[in-house]
Amino acid sequence: MKPTISILGCGWLGIPLAVELIKAGYPTKGSTTSQIKLTELAELKINPYLIDLYDREDRTEFLKADILVIAVPHKDIDNFQFLVSQIHASDIDKVIFISSTSVYPNLNGEVTEETNTLDTALAKIESIFCSSSLFKTTVLRFAGLFGGDRKPGYFFPNGIKIKNPEGFVNLIHLEDCIAIIKTLIEKNIWGEIFNACADTHPTRREFYTKEMKGVGRKPPEFDEVKPSEFKVVSNNKLKKHVNYRFKHPDLMNYR
Numbered sequence: 001m002k003p004t005i006s007i008l009g010c011g012w013l014g015i016p017l018a019v020e021l022i023k024a025g026y027p028t029k030g031s032t033t034s035q036i037k038l039t040e041l042a043e044l045k046i047n048p049y050l051i052d053l054y055d056r057e058d059r060t061e062f063l064k065a066d067i068l069v070i071a072v073p074h075k076d077i078d079n080f081q082f083l084v085s086q087i088h089a090s091d092i093d094k095v096i097f098i099s100s101t102s103v104y105p106n107l108n109g110e111v112t113e114e115t116n117t118l119d120t121a122l123a124k125i126e127s128i129f130c131s132s133s134l135f136k137t138t139v140l141r142f143a144g145l146f147g148g149d150r151k152p153g154y155f156f157p158n159g160i161k162i163k164n165p166e167g168f169v170n171l172i173h174l175e176d177c178i179a180i181i182k183t184l185i186e187k188n189i190w191g192e193i194f195n196a197c198a199d200t201h202p203t204r205r206e207f208y209t210k211e212m213k214g215v216g217r218k219p220p221e222f223d224e225v226k227p228s229e230f231k232v233v234s235n236n237k238l239k240k241h242v243n244y245r246f247k248h249p250d251l252m253n254y255r
Contacts, residue, residue: 198250
Protein backbone atom coordinates (compact mmCIF):
# COMPACT_ATOMS: atom_id res chain seq x y z
CA MET A 1 0.00 0.00 0.00
CA LYS A 2 1.32 3.42 -0.95
CA PRO A 3 1.98 5.98 1.79
CA THR A 4 -0.61 8.62 2.63
CA ILE A 5 0.48 12.14 1.75
CA SER A 6 -0.72 15.43 3.22
CA ILE A 7 -0.04 18.61 1.28
CA LEU A 8 -0.03 21.78 3.35
CA GLY A 9 -0.97 24.49 0.89
CA CYS A 10 -3.09 23.56 -2.12
CA GLY A 11 -2.48 26.46 -4.45
CA TRP A 12 -0.61 26.92 -7.72
CA LEU A 13 1.71 23.98 -6.94
CA GLY A 14 -0.20 22.00 -4.34
CA ILE A 15 -3.38 21.33 -6.34
CA PRO A 16 -1.76 19.89 -9.51
CA LEU A 17 0.70 18.00 -7.32
CA ALA A 18 -2.16 16.42 -5.38
CA VAL A 19 -3.96 15.51 -8.61
CA GLU A 20 -0.81 13.83 -9.95
CA LEU A 21 -0.21 11.91 -6.72
CA ILE A 22 -3.81 10.69 -6.63
CA LYS A 23 -3.46 9.46 -10.24
CA ALA A 24 -0.38 7.53 -9.09
CA GLY A 25 -2.38 5.84 -6.32
CA TYR A 26 -1.32 7.86 -3.28
CA PRO A 27 -4.10 8.66 -0.77
CA THR A 28 -3.79 12.44 -0.59
CA LYS A 29 -5.00 15.13 1.79
CA GLY A 30 -4.78 18.82 1.02
CA SER A 31 -5.17 22.02 2.96
CA THR A 32 -6.45 25.46 2.05
CA THR A 33 -7.08 28.67 3.97
CA SER A 34 -10.26 29.30 1.95
CA GLN A 35 -13.61 27.82 2.89
CA ILE A 36 -14.73 28.16 -0.73
CA LYS A 37 -11.83 26.03 -2.03
CA LEU A 38 -12.80 23.05 0.14
CA THR A 39 -15.41 22.07 -2.43
CA GLU A 40 -12.93 22.48 -5.28
CA LEU A 41 -10.45 20.15 -3.56
CA ALA A 42 -13.14 17.56 -2.84
CA GLU A 43 -14.24 17.58 -6.49
CA LEU A 44 -10.64 16.76 -7.43
CA LYS A 45 -10.75 13.80 -5.00
CA ILE A 46 -8.35 15.56 -2.61
CA ASN A 47 -9.36 14.98 1.00
CA PRO A 48 -9.81 18.66 2.03
CA TYR A 49 -8.87 20.47 5.24
CA LEU A 50 -9.18 24.10 6.29
CA ILE A 51 -5.83 25.06 7.83
CA ASP A 52 -4.24 28.44 8.47
CA LEU A 53 -0.82 28.46 10.09
CA TYR A 54 -1.77 31.61 11.99
CA ASP A 55 -4.58 29.66 13.70
CA ARG A 56 -3.05 27.09 16.02
CA GLU A 57 -5.92 24.66 15.84
CA ASP A 58 -5.87 20.90 16.21
CA ARG A 59 -4.41 19.40 13.03
CA THR A 60 -4.40 15.79 14.19
CA GLU A 61 -6.54 14.40 11.35
CA PHE A 62 -4.63 16.26 8.66
CA LEU A 63 -1.34 14.97 10.06
CA LYS A 64 -2.51 11.35 10.05
CA ALA A 65 -0.24 10.60 7.12
CA ASP A 66 3.17 9.18 6.29
CA ILE A 67 4.55 12.13 4.33
CA LEU A 68 3.92 15.86 4.68
CA VAL A 69 4.61 18.23 1.78
CA ILE A 70 4.82 21.87 2.90
CA ALA A 71 4.04 24.19 0.00
CA VAL A 72 3.03 27.48 1.60
CA PRO A 73 4.69 30.92 1.27
CA HIS A 74 4.30 31.47 5.02
CA LYS A 75 7.51 32.65 6.74
CA ASP A 76 6.53 33.08 10.41
CA ILE A 77 9.16 31.18 12.40
CA ASP A 78 7.04 30.76 15.55
CA ASN A 79 4.15 29.24 13.62
CA PHE A 80 6.45 26.75 11.93
CA GLN A 81 7.98 25.80 15.27
CA PHE A 82 4.46 25.08 16.50
CA LEU A 83 3.79 23.00 13.39
CA VAL A 84 6.95 20.99 14.05
CA SER A 85 5.72 20.25 17.59
CA GLN A 86 2.48 18.96 16.06
CA ILE A 87 4.39 16.81 13.57
CA HIS A 88 6.35 15.33 16.47
CA ALA A 89 3.07 14.17 17.99
CA SER A 90 1.80 12.75 14.69
CA ASP A 91 2.40 9.77 12.42
CA ILE A 92 4.45 11.87 9.97
CA ASP A 93 8.00 10.61 9.62
CA LYS A 94 9.00 12.27 6.34
CA VAL A 95 8.67 15.88 5.20
CA ILE A 96 9.30 17.69 1.92
CA PHE A 97 9.77 21.38 2.60
CA ILE A 98 9.39 23.65 -0.42
CA SER A 99 11.90 26.45 -0.09
CA SER A 100 13.45 28.90 -2.53
CA THR A 101 16.79 29.74 -4.09
CA SER A 102 16.20 33.24 -2.68
CA VAL A 103 18.06 31.96 0.40
CA TYR A 104 21.30 32.43 -1.58
CA PRO A 105 23.07 35.78 -1.94
CA ASN A 106 23.90 37.30 -5.31
CA LEU A 107 27.55 36.31 -5.66
CA ASN A 108 27.85 37.08 -9.39
CA GLY A 109 28.67 33.41 -9.85
CA GLU A 110 27.38 29.89 -9.29
CA VAL A 111 25.64 28.82 -6.10
CA THR A 112 25.28 25.21 -4.93
CA GLU A 113 23.75 23.52 -1.93
CA GLU A 114 27.06 24.11 -0.16
CA THR A 115 26.87 27.90 -0.57
CA ASN A 116 26.24 29.81 2.66
CA THR A 117 22.69 31.13 2.81
CA LEU A 118 21.49 34.56 3.79
CA ASP A 119 20.31 35.15 7.35
CA THR A 120 16.60 35.08 6.46
CA ALA A 121 13.44 33.71 8.04
CA LEU A 122 13.15 31.11 5.27
CA ALA A 123 16.68 29.79 5.90
CA LYS A 124 15.93 29.59 9.62
CA ILE A 125 12.70 27.67 8.96
CA GLU A 126 14.62 25.20 6.78
CA SER A 127 16.98 24.64 9.71
CA ILE A 128 14.10 24.04 12.13
CA PHE A 129 12.84 21.17 9.96
CA CYS A 130 16.25 19.72 9.12
CA SER A 131 17.33 19.68 12.77
CA SER A 132 14.45 17.50 13.98
CA SER A 133 15.48 13.99 14.99
CA LEU A 134 11.88 12.68 14.93
CA PHE A 135 11.29 12.96 11.19
CA LYS A 136 13.42 13.28 8.06
CA THR A 137 13.18 16.38 5.91
CA THR A 138 14.19 16.91 2.31
CA VAL A 139 14.38 20.58 1.36
CA LEU A 140 13.65 21.60 -2.22
CA ARG A 141 14.96 25.03 -3.09
CA PHE A 142 12.95 25.97 -6.16
CA ALA A 143 14.10 28.72 -8.47
CA GLY A 144 11.53 31.21 -9.79
CA LEU A 145 8.28 29.45 -10.61
CA PHE A 146 6.50 29.53 -13.96
CA GLY A 147 4.04 27.44 -15.92
CA GLY A 148 0.28 27.16 -15.82
CA ASP A 149 -1.10 30.67 -15.41
CA ARG A 150 2.31 32.08 -14.48
CA LYS A 151 3.69 33.37 -17.76
CA PRO A 152 7.09 35.10 -17.68
CA GLY A 153 5.94 37.52 -20.36
CA TYR A 154 3.67 39.09 -17.74
CA PHE A 155 6.10 39.09 -14.80
CA PHE A 156 6.78 42.83 -15.20
CA PRO A 157 4.12 45.53 -15.62
CA ASN A 158 4.36 48.23 -18.27
CA GLY A 159 6.61 51.13 -17.37
CA ILE A 160 8.85 49.12 -15.04
CA LYS A 161 12.52 49.00 -15.94
CA ILE A 162 13.83 45.48 -15.42
CA LYS A 163 16.87 45.42 -13.18
CA ASN A 164 20.04 43.41 -13.77
CA PRO A 165 19.65 42.99 -17.56
CA GLU A 166 22.99 41.18 -17.84
CA GLY A 167 22.20 38.98 -14.86
CA PHE A 168 21.06 35.42 -15.43
CA VAL A 169 17.61 33.84 -15.15
CA ASN A 170 16.94 31.02 -12.68
CA LEU A 171 13.51 29.48 -13.25
CA ILE A 172 11.73 26.13 -13.02
CA HIS A 173 8.56 24.96 -14.75
CA LEU A 174 5.54 23.74 -12.80
CA GLU A 175 5.70 20.34 -14.52
CA ASP A 176 9.25 19.85 -13.26
CA CYS A 177 8.28 20.93 -9.73
CA ILE A 178 5.62 18.22 -9.63
CA ALA A 179 7.79 15.56 -11.23
CA ILE A 180 10.70 16.22 -8.86
CA ILE A 181 8.52 15.91 -5.75
CA LYS A 182 6.95 12.72 -7.08
CA THR A 183 10.40 11.29 -7.90
CA LEU A 184 11.72 11.99 -4.40
CA ILE A 185 8.73 10.19 -2.91
CA GLU A 186 9.03 7.23 -5.27
CA LYS A 187 12.78 6.89 -4.71
CA ASN A 188 12.45 7.44 -0.96
CA ILE A 189 15.10 10.17 -0.83
CA TRP A 190 15.16 11.96 2.52
CA GLY A 191 17.45 14.09 4.61
CA GLU A 192 18.78 16.04 1.63
CA ILE A 193 18.78 19.60 0.28
CA PHE A 194 18.38 20.09 -3.47
CA ASN A 195 18.38 23.09 -5.76
CA ALA A 196 15.74 22.73 -8.45
CA CYS A 197 16.28 24.94 -11.47
CA ALA A 198 16.24 24.56 -15.25
CA ASP A 199 19.54 23.71 -16.94
CA THR A 200 19.96 26.95 -18.89
CA HIS A 201 20.47 30.49 -17.61
CA PRO A 202 19.84 33.06 -20.33
CA THR A 203 20.40 36.71 -19.51
CA ARG A 204 17.39 38.60 -18.22
CA ARG A 205 17.64 40.82 -21.28
CA GLU A 206 17.34 38.03 -23.84
CA PHE A 207 14.82 35.99 -21.88
CA TYR A 208 12.29 38.68 -21.00
CA THR A 209 12.58 40.32 -24.42
CA LYS A 210 11.61 36.99 -25.97
CA GLU A 211 8.88 36.25 -23.43
CA MET A 212 7.17 39.64 -23.69
CA LYS A 213 7.25 39.47 -27.46
CA GLY A 214 5.74 35.99 -27.25
CA VAL A 215 2.64 37.30 -25.46
CA GLY A 216 2.26 40.29 -27.78
CA ARG A 217 3.74 42.97 -25.54
CA LYS A 218 6.14 45.72 -26.53
CA PRO A 219 9.84 45.17 -25.78
CA PRO A 220 10.78 45.64 -22.12
CA GLU A 221 12.84 48.52 -20.76
CA PHE A 222 15.93 47.77 -18.70
CA ASP A 223 17.82 49.55 -15.98
CA GLU A 224 21.09 50.21 -17.77
CA VAL A 225 22.64 52.30 -14.99
CA LYS A 226 23.23 50.00 -12.06
CA PRO A 227 25.71 47.10 -12.43
CA SER A 228 23.99 43.74 -12.73
CA GLU A 229 23.93 41.52 -9.64
CA PHE A 230 23.11 37.87 -10.07
CA LYS A 231 23.58 34.24 -9.14
CA VAL A 232 23.56 31.11 -11.28
CA VAL A 233 21.81 28.26 -9.50
CA SER A 234 23.39 24.84 -10.04
CA ASN A 235 21.08 21.82 -10.34
CA ASN A 236 23.92 19.29 -10.62
CA LYS A 237 23.25 17.61 -7.27
CA LEU A 238 19.62 16.92 -8.15
CA LYS A 239 20.51 15.46 -11.54
CA LYS A 240 23.32 13.28 -10.19
CA HIS A 241 21.87 12.16 -6.84
CA VAL A 242 18.28 11.63 -8.02
CA ASN A 243 19.08 10.94 -11.70
CA TYR A 244 16.43 13.48 -12.63
CA ARG A 245 16.04 14.71 -16.19
CA PHE A 246 14.22 17.99 -16.61
CA LYS A 247 11.07 18.16 -18.72
CA HIS A 248 11.81 21.80 -19.53
CA PRO A 249 15.61 22.16 -19.36
CA ASP A 250 16.00 25.01 -21.87
CA LEU A 251 14.36 28.28 -20.86
CA MET A 252 14.71 29.74 -24.35
CA ASN A 253 12.87 26.76 -25.90
CA TYR A 254 10.50 25.34 -23.29
CA ARG A 255 7.21 25.38 -25.22
